[in-house]
Amino acid sequence: MTWGSWGKQLSKSEMSDLMHHCISNGITTFDHADIYGAYTTEADFGEAFKDSGIKREDIQLISKCGIQYLCENRSNKVKHYDYSKDYIIWSVDESLKNLNTEYLDLLLLHRPSPLMIAEEIADAVNTLKKDGKIKEFGVSNFTPSQIEMVGLRIDIDVNQIEFSLTQHTAMHDGTLDYMKTCGIKPMSWSPLGSVFREDTEQTRRVHKQLGELLDKYNATEDQLLLAWILKHPAGIHPVVGTTNKERLTNAIAASKIELELEDWFLILVAAQGHKVP
Numbered sequence: 001m002t003w004g005s006w007g008k009q010l011s012k013s014e015m016s017d018l019m020h021h022c023i024s025n026g027i028t029t030f031d032h033a034d035i036y037g038a039y040t041t042e043a044d045f046g047e048a049f050k051d052s053g054i055k056r057e058d059i060q061l062i063s064k065c066g067i068q069y070l071c072e073n074r075s076n077k078v079k080h081y082d083y084s085k086d087y088i089i090w091s092v093d094e095s096l097k098n099l100n101t102e103y104l105d106l107l108l109l110h111r112p113s114p115l116m117i118a119e120e121i122a123d124a125v126n127t128l129k130k131d132g133k134i135k136e137f138g139v140s141n142f143t144p145s146q147i148e149m150v151g152l153r154i155d156i157d158v159n160q161i162e163f164s165l166t167q168h169t170a171m172h173d174g175t176l177d178y179m180k181t182c183g184i185k186p187m188s189w190s191p192l193g194s195v196f197r198e199d200t201e202q203t204r205r206v207h208k209q210l211g212e213l214l215d216k217y218n219a220t221e222d223q224l225l226l227a228w229i230l231k232h233p234a235g236i237h238p239v240v241g242t243t244n245k246e247r248l249t250n251a252i253a254a255s256k257i258e259l260e261l262e263d264w265f266l267i268l269v270a271a272q273g274h275k276v277p
Helices: 012-024 039-054 085-099 119-130 146-150 175-182 202-213 219-231 247-252 261-274
Strands: 029-033 060-065 103-108 132-142 158-162 183-189 237-239
Touching: 012 039, 012 247, 039 085, 039 146, 060 085, 085 103, 085 119, 085 247, 103 158, 119 132, 119 146, 132 146, 132 183, 146 175, 158 175, 175 183, 202 261, 219 237, 219 247, 219 261
Parallel strands: 029 060, 060 103, 103 132, 132 158, 158 183, 183 237
Antiparallel strands: none
């Protein structure tokens, strides 16, 4: 999301260079959505990918659909959701064209709609799989009941949710428990939460606690935040939004950090501001 006009506005050569940097550090999955950059970032990435020399089989491409965004590139009267069979298939075809690829490794429904019909979604996904246009299917920002409603008609492989040290309600409301029980892979967007975005009592407590652990783990604060997520038994995959090469390299190193049990809870208590119940 941050590569194009909604973020760093990287040029084609800068995108290609960043792709190579990611791959050389073991980051091979690129998370898109049709609406990013008001429907422009997929095409910008696709042009860079086409010129990058990177083999398609060496990377994984994710995209999302369903949000009808209010912008100059769409003639919508209001932001809304469309999960009709025709729209899902049309949207995937647009993403494939823009990304310069013949298939998506994973398609996600971007956000739940109160009007979505599970049978129609399943019909679209089955058609896309049969035609070889998507390999796996999932959802994003869905509750357990919404997952179950769709999942009774079509297998759901992934749910991408907001999850971080400062936004961890999914850990207590049954969302992660349900995904682990059902074998659904969780992905977390905004995995660093508000720690570096806001200056509050909470973030000051978190910075203080992380600072006391930096030497012990020979790590940076962002690495410890990712390591905290990675310790959860649900097997959460963080979606790292930075375009900074050093931070991307740090993110991979975080996967090697094994937080001790009590340190994990020390970090949690710092975020909550109180001991666990």
